[in-house]
Structures are given as structure tokens and as C-alpha cells.
Amino acid sequence: MKSMSNYNDLVNVEELGNKKTEFNEERGDVCFYCKDCKKIVEVERPNPTGYVFVCKECGGKNIAIGTKEGIKDAYRIK
Ligand SMILES: [Zn+2]
Numbered sequence: 613m614k615s616m617s618n619y620n621d622l623v624n625v626e627e628l629g630n631k632k633t634e635f636n637e638e639r640g641d642v643c644f645y646c647k648d649c650k651k652i653v654e655v656e657r658p659n660p661t662g663y664v665f666v667c668k669e670c671g672g673k674n675i676a677i678g679t680k681e682g683i684k685d686a687y688r689i690k
Contacts, residue, residue, distance in 0.1 A: 641680040645687055648672045652683065 646653040646667040655665040655675055665675040676683065683689065 643680045645676040645683045647674040
């Protein structure tokens with residue numbers, strides 16, 4: 613059974629504060645931001661059923677997940 617809003621569990625961009633993050637899967641544009649590299653990166657997902665993501669660039673797990681627009685807004689990426 614496929615939950616219709618699994619991705620809500622993945623949003624951990626706490627810097628967004630009180631602003632409600634609308635995470636609409638249909639918008640696509642899911643991306644991963646490494647807080648250590650301070651940029652959008654590709655990630656490994658060592659446990660396919662888990663919510664752990666590892667930055668391919670630095671190997672860190674300090675990854676925020678969200679829509680591209682949400683992350684750009686939160687981290688002021690141009
Ligand atoms: Zn990184």
C-alpha cells in the first residue's frame with residue numbers, strides 16, 4: 613500500500629520555522645540540501661526503507677529534504 617503523503621515525513625527543514633511547508637509530491641522537484649556542503653547535493657540512501665540520507669560529497673547525514681523551491685527559500689540559494 614502506497615501512502616499518498618509519505619514525503620511529509622521527510623521534510624526536516626527546521627529552519628523554515630513556523631512556516632508550514634507544503635510538500636506536494638506532484639510538484640516534483642524533490643531535492644536534498646547538505647547543511648555541511650551548503651548546497652543541493654546528491655545523496656545515498658543506505659537503508660531503502662529508512663529516512664537516512666548520506667551526502668555523496670562529504671558523507672555527512674546533515675541533509676534537509678524538501679522541494680527545490682522550499683529549500684531555495686530556506687537557504688537562500690540563487
Ligand atoms: Zn555534504
